[in-house]
Amino acid sequence: MPLELKMPALSPTMEEGTLAKWLVKEGDSVSSGDILAEIETDKATMEFEAVDEGTIAKILVPEGSDGVKVGTPIAVLAGEGEDASAVPAAAPAAAPAKEEAKAPEPAPPAKGGGETPAAPAAPAAPAPKADTGDRIKASPLARRLAEAQGIDLSSLTGSGPGGRIVRADLGDKAGGAAKPAAAATSAPTAAPAPAAAPVQPFETDIPHEAVKLSNMRKTIARRLTESKQQIPHIYLTVDVRLDALLKLRGELNAGLASRGVKLSVNDMLIKALALSLIEVPECNVSFAGDTLIKYSRADISVAVSIPGGLITPIIAGADSKAISAISKEMGDLAGRAKEGKLQPHEYQGGTASLSNMGMFGIKQFEAVINPPQAMIMAIGAGEKRPYVIDDSLQIASIMSATGSFDHRAIDGADGARLMKAFKELCESPLGLVA
Amino acid sequence: MADAYDLIVLGSGPGGYVAAIRASQLGLKTAIVERESLGGICLNWGCIPTKALLRSAEVLHNMKHADAYGLSASEPKADLAKVVARSRGVAKQLNQGVTGLMKKNKIAVHMGVGEITAPGKMKVTGADGKAAELSARHIIVATGARARELPFAKADGERVWTYRHAMTPKEMPTELLVIGSGAIGIEFASFYNDLGAKVTVVEMLDRIVPVEDSEISAQLAKSLTKQGMTLLTGAGVESLSSDGKGVAAKIKTADGKVAEQRFSHCIVAVGIVPNTENIGLEKLGIKTTKGHIDTDAMCRTNVAGISAIGDVTAPPWLAHKASHEGIIAVEAIAQALGNKDVHPHAMDVRNIPGCTYCHPQVASVGLTEAKAKEAGHEVKVGKFPFIGNGKAIALGEVEGFIKTVFDAKTGELLGAHMIGAEVTELIQGYTVGKQAELVETDFINTVYPHPTLSEMMHESVLAAYGRVLHI
Numbered sequence: 001m002p003l004e005l006k007m008p009a010l011s012p013t014m015e016e017g018t019l020a021k022w023l024v025k026e027g028d029s030v031s032s033g034d035i036l037a038e039i040e041t042d043k044a045t046m047e048f049e050a051v052d053e054g055t056i057a058k059i060l061v062p063e064g065s066d067g068v069k070v071g072t073p074i075a076v077l078a079g080e081g082e083d084a085s086a087v088p089a090a091a092p093a094a095a096p097a098k099e100e101a102k103a104p105e106p107a108p109p110a111k112g113g114g115e116t117p118a119a120p121a122a123p124a125a126p127a128p129k130a131d132t133g134d135r136i137k138a139s140p141l142a143r144r145l146a147e148a149q150g151i152d153l154s155s156l157t158g159s160g161p162g163g164r165i166v167r168a169d170l171g172d173k174a175g176g177a178a179k180p181a182a183a184a185t186s187a188p189t190a191a192p193a194p195a196a197a198p199v200q201p202f203e204t205d206i207p208h209e210a211v212k213l214s215n216m217r218k219t220i221a222r223r224l225t226e227s228k229q230q231i232p233h234i235y236l237t238v239d240v241r242l243d244a245l246l247k248l249r250g251e252l253n254a255g256l257a258s259r260g261v262k263l264s265v266n267d268m269l270i271k272a273l274a275l276s277l278i279e280v281p282e283c284n285v286s287f288a289g290d291t292l293i294k295y296s297r298a299d300i301s302v303a304v305s306i307p308g309g310l311i312t313p314i315i316a317g318a319d320s321k322a323i324s325a326i327s328k329e330m331g332d333l334a335g336r337a338k339e340g341k342l343q344p345h346e347y348q349g350g351t352a353s354l355s356n357m358g359m360f361g362i363k364q365f366e367a368v369i370n371p372p373q374a375m376i377m378a379i380g381a382g383e384k385r386p387y388v389i390d391d392s393l394q395i396a397s398i399m400s401a402t403g404s405f406d407h408r409a410i411d412g413a414d415g416a417r418l419m420k421a422f423k424e425l426c427e428s429p430l431g432l433v434a
Numbered sequence: 435m436a437d438a439y440d441l442i443v444l445g446s447g448p449g450g451y452v453a454a455i456r457a458s459q460l461g462l463k464t465a466i467v468e469r470e471s472l473g474g475i476c477l478n479w480g481c482i483p484t485k486a487l488l489r490s491a492e493v494l495h496n497m498k499h500a501d502a503y504g505l506s507a508s509e510p511k512a513d514l515a516k517v518v519a520r521s522r523g524v525a526k527q528l529n530q531g532v533t534g535l536m537k538k539n540k541i542a543v544h545m546g547v548g549e550i551t552a553p554g555k556m557k558v559t560g561a562d563g564k565a566a567e568l569s570a571r572h573i574i575v576a577t578g579a580r581a582r583e584l585p586f587a588k589a590d591g592e593r594v595w596t597y598r599h600a601m602t603p604k605e606m607p608t609e610l611l612v613i614g615s616g617a618i619g620i621e622f623a624s625f626y627n628d629l630g631a632k633v634t635v636v637e638m639l640d641r642i643v644p645v646e647d648s649e650i651s652a653q654l655a656k657s658l659t660k661q662g663m664t665l666l667t668g669a670g671v672e673s674l675s676s677d678g679k680g681v682a683a684k685i686k687t688a689d690g691k692v693a694e695q696r697f698s699h700c701i702v703a704v705g706i707v708p709n710t711e712n713i714g715l716e717k718l719g720i721k722t723t724k725g726h727i728d729t730d731a732m733c734r735t736n737v738a739g740i741s742a743i744g745d746v747t748a749p750p751w752l753a754h755k756a757s758h759e760g761i762i763a764v765e766a767i768a769q770a771l772g773n774k775d776v777h778p779h780a781m782d783v784r785n786i787p788g789c790t791y792c793h794p795q796v797a798s799v800g801l802t803e804a805k806a807k808e809a810g811h812e813v814k815v816g817k818f819p820f821i822g823n824g825k826a827i828a829l830g831e832v833e834g835f836i837k838t839v840f841d842a843k844t845g846e847l848l849g850a851h852m853i854g855a856e857v858t859e860l861i862q863g864y865t866v867g868k869q870a871e872l873v874e875t876d877f878i879n880t881v882y883p884h885p886t887l888s889e890m891m892h893e894s895v896l897a898a899y900g901r902v903l904h905i
Contacts, residue, residue, distance in 0.1 A: 139871030144844045167871055290777065 002057055006072040010039060010046045010344060015152065017041045019074060020213065022059060026213040031114045036075070037063070041215060044311070044347070054079045064084070066215075071226035134390035138165035145170050157224070157289035171229060227368050231287075232407040235366045238419045242382045242397040244428040256324060265382065266302075266356050267327040271432050273354050273377050274318035276421040283418040284351050286372040287409035293372075301350030301370060302330065304337045310368060311337050314350045320371040323432060358382060364400035374406035375415070377422070399426075436758060436892075439465045439570040442483040444548045444713065447474020448481075448746030448760060449756030450561055450576035451532050453764050460538035460768040460776065465568060467548035467558050474578055476753040481596050486521035487601065488791050489626035495793065501715055512629045514606045519898075521601065529872035544568065551786055552573075553739045572739050572767045573723060575727065576760065579706035579711060579745035582611065586673050587702055592850055593676040595701045597622065607631045607699035612653035613671050615642035617790040619703030624792035627663050634664040634697070636685060641667055647851040648819075649800040649837060651865055654853055657833055674700060682724045708746045711755050723748070731780035733763035741767065753787050789858040794834050800849030800868060803839050812842040814874075816898025818890045820854045822905045825885040831855035836894040838864075845873035856887055863891055874899060 007017065018040040024030055032054040039048050057078040059069055068074065136144070136153045142165045146153050151170060158165035202210070213221070243267060249322040253262055277284040277298040286293040303311035313333035315326055336342050352374070355367045358381040367378035380400040387396035401422065405415040425431050436606035440462035443450045450466060453474065457464040459538040471478045490512070498553075531672045536543050546560040546773045580594040582590060590597045600622050608631060613622045615637035627633045635642065635658075641651035642658075642665055655665055668688035677684050681700045684690045706738075708726045720735050727735055727742040727751075734741050741763040744756030758781055765778035806813050819835045820826040826834075834854020841848055850864040867877060877895040882888050896902045 140876055141844060141846050141871035142874045144846075144873055148844065 002079065003052060003054065003077045005036070005077055007030050007047055007061075007068045007070050007072045007074050008039070008049075009070045014041045014070060016067050016069045019061050019063055019068050020045060022063045023058050026056050026059055029053070030077070040340075041067075044342050044344075046218075050077075052077060052079070057073075077222040080318060100295060124249070136165065137163055139167065142170060154299050157290060203349060214308055216311075218308055220309055223371065227371050229368050233366070233369060233410055234405050234407040234410075234415060235402055235403065235405070236412070236415050236419050237364060237400055237402040237425045239385065240399045240401055240423050240426045242399050242426065245426050246382070246397055247434070248429045252323070259324075261324050261327060263327050264330075266354075267323050267330060268381075268429065269356065269377075270315055270318050270326050270330070270354055271321070271323050272299050272422055272425040272429075273301050273352065274315075274321075275425055275431065277352055278319045280414060280418040280423045282406065282414035283375050283403075283410050285374050285409050287406050288372065289372055292409055293314060295351040297353065299350045301347070301353040301373070302333075303353060303355040303367075304334050306340070308340050311342065311347050312350065312353060313337050313342055313347050316349075328356045339410050342344055352376065354379065358399065364402055366402050367404050369404050369406055371406075372418075375418070376404050378402045378404065405416055439542070439568065440762070440771065441572045441574065442467060442548075442568055442570040443467070443574045443576055443760075444550070444556070444580055445474060445576035445709075445744075445746075446472045446532065447756060448475065448476045449575060449578070449746060449760045450574070451535065451760075452757040453574050453576060453743065453760030454541045455535060455539050456751075456761050457768070458541055458763040459766065460773060461762070462768060462771070464539075464541045465544055465570065466536065466558065467544045467545045467568075469545070471529055472536065472543065473525075473529045475580075476756075477532065479509065479529045479601060481753050482528055483521040483525040483601055484597075484625070485791060486675055487517060487625050488621065488793075490517040490520065492793065495628050495777040506611045512606075514603060514629070517629075518602055521649065522778075545623075547712075549712060550740070551717060553718065553737060556639065569895050572741065574733075574760070574767075575713065575715075575735075575740065575742040575746055576744050576756065577709040577746050578756075579636045579708045579751060581702065582705040582707050584671070584674070584702055584704060584769075586670070589702055590676065591820070593680075593681050593699055594674065595622040597697060597703060598703070600701045603699075603757050604851045607697075607833055609680075609697045609699075610634070611636065611671075611681065611695075611700040612703060613700065614664075614703035614705070615644070616703060617643070617788070619701065620658075620790055620792045622701050622703065623663060624658070627658070627661055628793060632662070632664075633697075634666065634695070636669050636671055637665070638670050638687075645788070645795060646790075646796060646798055647837060647849070648804060650796055650798065650851050650853050653834065654792070654794070654796060658792070661793075662762075667766065676700070676866050686870075694815040695873065706745060706751055710746060723862065731762075732778055733759050734766065746756065750783065750786055750788060752786065752788060755783075758786075766831075768797035769801065782869075785865060787861045787865045789859060794831075794854050795856065795858045797857040798849065798851045799812050799865050800847065801839060802851065803837070803851055806839050806841075806848045811848060813848065813885045814840040814842045814898045816840075816894045816896065816902070818893035818897055818902065819891065820887075822893065823887060824883075825889070826855065828885070829855060836860075836890045838894045838898050840874055840898050841893075847872065847874070847877065847895075850891075854887075859889060863888060 014428055015432040019037060020040045021038040023035050029048045032050055034050045035047045035280060036050050037048045054077040056075060058076040060076065061072065061074040080333055137158055138153050139160065145167060153165055156165050156169050159169050160166040240384065247269060249263055249265060264365050281294060284295045284298055297317050299314050300318045301314050301318045303310055303312050315321065315329055318326055333346060350373060351372045354377040355376060355377040358379055361381050365378050367376040369376050380398040382397050384395050385398040386393055387398055389396060403415055441457045441464045443464065443466045445465050446468040453671045454464050454466045476482065488637050490652050494510055494512055497507040500507040542564065544558045546558040548556050548558050550573060553556050554569055554571060554718060559565045573776040587594055589596045591601060597611060605628065607626055610626050610631045610633045611618045612633060615635050620633065622864060623633045630786050641648060642655055643899045650818050659665060666685065666687055671684050672684040672686050672692060680696055680698045682694055682696050682701065684692055685696050710722065710725060710727065718737050718740065720737050720740065726746050729735055729742050729747050733743050743759035743763050745751040753850065762778050762781060765776040769778060784800050787797060790796040801809065803813060803815055816838045817835050821832045826832055829853060836853040840846065847864060847868055852861060874895055879904065880894045893902055893904060897902050
């Protein structure tokens, strides 16, 4: 029996993706492990591998189609000896992707309920997400609202009985009054399937170009909005004297030059943050509704600017890695991030983040927390500043670092202890290599 | 040495005594302070004894209509003294019930007038004038409210009554003036009307039971008028004077004319005022709005260690709201004291039902159709009449209807509005649905037992979605 190849869920949060490129064509024979296509998700471009062997009998979704829902048949694979033409006429090959997206019919309407003139937008049951396994606990109303606003329920924490997601968790306004779509749910949260009507035409007389949002941009918009709306941020800033750290870096790099390793200040700061989090475990946490998750390992997400957006590859267990190892890993991750080739596990997770804008000469800034993490360290430029040392005004290399903390999970005093630990590790940097 | 508690509850109405029981369940050492009778107004002078009175009126009403059921009852008459005695007996039974509950839960009862002297400190002055000092880590103010009086119509208990006098009449009013058509006014109007008084209701707004959906007001006005009541809406009482024989009221009617009318008695039911005086609130700087104490979602006031619940706080002023707040307040306190197993949950006022026990009964939850539209909802409205329901016909209760208001986009039940027999017992079905955030499909897919009045709840939802079966 020919096999339908379906749009894979390449990450836990993926609901749809862009079929960027087919690497096979109809009639090609493939074997397990062959790369069939490149699929762009909200975070990265990933390769879709064949699991079974056979012949590509038909390609159902042409390359370049975006908004292809997870689970949508995208191609048909005929097994050995099978007549590729015996493929069930799934859909005319030329059908545009949008039509395809509808192909997997939802559960049949409830008996007798089919004629309900009501709620045309609401199928009898919300389409269950592929492969997530766990049932999401949510009230019927929360499901409806999430669907209407394009909110992924799995990204929410429920405050209802037994962790059930209720209306309030969707950040719905008190009255829940249905406002015109644009006002209530502007682009960041919404941006549902492109098949849907355009969000709201933006009108301006100023000469301009309208650029369609990439999946990554939509995700950034949604997550940052969620973070700023849901997490009460508290910001704590310290000035860090870098002279000792810069000196140590020079010495280490001189010693490591033969091994082709060159440590950056950032590599050392990753280590310093990781060690600080272990020293002040109150800040190495996630706020999860009615529980607090306390991590016993520091996985540092490092913000990397890439074309068209930003991604945060993770140095897992940075607290126990040598700075040289961090440096090497960071180089590899950043390189692949820029090519859009990171695997989901390489950028999803992390217990805290580090964002460094020093190279742009930014003196100091406050970063937005990357949920479900509870802190992010924002690093400004290291620069020579007048500095009081031993009661006299001298010149020193100073860097301002600002931690943003989720105040639901972290008290100000604990945040301050983390900043103190970080400052001390940077100013007495032998602790980083010990 | 002052008695030291974890919690002192000031006031033992349905808010206070429920809070005390919950506190005891959670292991808090709890005291309750009451100046009059355990159970408060609700149980002694409000909800419960009025239901006893209204039940007598209902039985009388049914006896008078016995013929319609193929029965005969010779000249049914009300013996007012016995009707009142029954009502007092019911209140007494429940009052003793609360006393038993306090004992069972090991709650210390201090009878006397309580005053908060400082956060965590309360002075209780007993009837004998002796004062005791109590202390606690937390205090809940649950002092309730009393009837609002009209400046020109001081209730004297002789001819001019508040609800409290109306509950224990010494004589049967012949011509009764009821000022105010909220739940309390309409219930007494209905009771005395059933007992044979000639009742006139004066309401300032343009319809009776003005908080209800306008279709409910219209249906109730129709039913009460049919029962012989005079309803003056858009009208006001300009002045009132009473003498030994009755009261004379100058009533300005909707057309602007002022005329004096005489009545045997008058009931003033124009709302409530919170009991916030002489309990130490001003000294502590506790914030209020229009006299009612401001609280947050966990019933905490602006002063640490002091919470407030029930009628002394913001509306709706209903016993079940007070009880629920009592639970929330206590659980929040227990949590603050370190109990990790409680998860207090803020109440949503849109999910608090309201009931009026006139004849026919009125019950509702959530937004009226007008309020829903005002809030920007696109609505779907369903209505189903009692006359289309088999059980209602068998009961001989064919007056009334059930109306449901849904959000057309989300299927959320925004409001439900009922008038007719036993609707106060039905509203809970919709309330559970609202609390659980069910949508129209859930109500439609639920199986309703036959033959019951609850089938109308199904039909009303079906009607909202163009699928009504029995009309």
